[in-house]
Amino acid sequence: MEERALQYPVLKEGEPFCFEGSQVGILVIHGFTGSTQSMRPLGEAYAEKGYTVCGPRLKGHGTHYEDMEQTTYQDWIASVEEGYAWLKERCDTIFVTGLSMGGTLTLYLAEKYPDIKGIIPxxxxxxxxxxxxxxxxxxxRFLDAIGSDIKNPGVNELSYERTPLKSVKEILKLMDQVKSGLHRITCPAFIFVSEIDHVVPPLNSQLILEQISSEEKTLQYMADSYHVATLDNDQGMIIEKTLAFVEKQLL
Structure with a gap:
């Protein structure tokens, strides 16, 4: 796709973030129409434990939905591969976690890079x-917003107020590609799923669990969060169980 200039500035709290730490890296990926704001609490918690963390901003995100409309799913893949490359330069071991489409991109990376130590969709x-x-x-041309599906009434996700139809068609292509390659995933997987999700049907996580080839795989239900669980009531549990999963793989 032809490179186009960014039409809008990156929103406050929507910027990419990186933290230098140990030889163990964790890539954290935000979701469709969302921003890095949804993953920053996790990234900061992992960095506090000494891990090297990278939270890339997916192209067309964290600015304006008209920017997003200009991007393709290949652009989003390129954004996470850039973050993965940044970690590879600094780390011997890499884990990947992502929310929503960030989870889809997590699965994509695990299908492509078998040396990934573990994934947390x-x-x-x-x-x-x-x-x-x-x-x-x-x-x-533009559909209703799909962001900020959060049970906690005091929390809001930094996400677009409109969803480009063109972008919906792009995520459909990404999901089709990733779904067809799930059997290629062999690394350990810790899968989080909200019992109630108004954006992504919870059966997606069950399908992922059944179709990946990993010997070690766990499905963890979240009873107190909706779709954007990383900002919701189960945030602390996600951080705690992710860190335990990472530490177990490093033994």
Whole structure:
């Protein structure tokens, strides 16, 4: 795709972040129409434990939905591969975690890079029937927002107020590609899924659990969070169990 200039500045709290630490790196990936704000609490918690952390901003995100409309799923892949490369330069061991489409991209990386030590998908998306219905639509150009599905009433996600139809078609392509390659994943996986999710059907996580080839795989249900669980009531549990999972793999 032809490179285009960014039309809008990056929003405050939507910037990418990196923390230098040990030889163990953790890539943290935000979701579709969202921003790095949704993953920063996890990234900071992992950095406090001494890990090297990278939270890339997916191209077209954290600015304006018209920017997102110009990007493709290959652009989003390129954004996370850049973050992965940054960690590879500094770390011997890499883990990857991601929320929603960030979880989809986590799975993509695990399919492509078998040396990844472990993955932590959080409400990852590989099959969203409501979106499939839009695959052949030509209008409207922008759809309603899908962000900020959070049970805690005092918390808001920094996400777009509109969703580009073109971008929906792009995530459908990404999900199809990732879903067809799930069997290639062999690394340990700790899968988080909210019992109630108004964006990604929880059955996605069950499908991922069943189709990946990992010998070590766990499905952890979250009873007190909706889709954006990383900002919701189960945030502390996600951090605690992720750190335990990482430490176990390092033994």
């Amino acid at each position: 959080i409400n990852a998306a590989v099959d969203i029937p409501n979106m499939e219905e839009m695959s052949n639509a030509e209008e409207p």
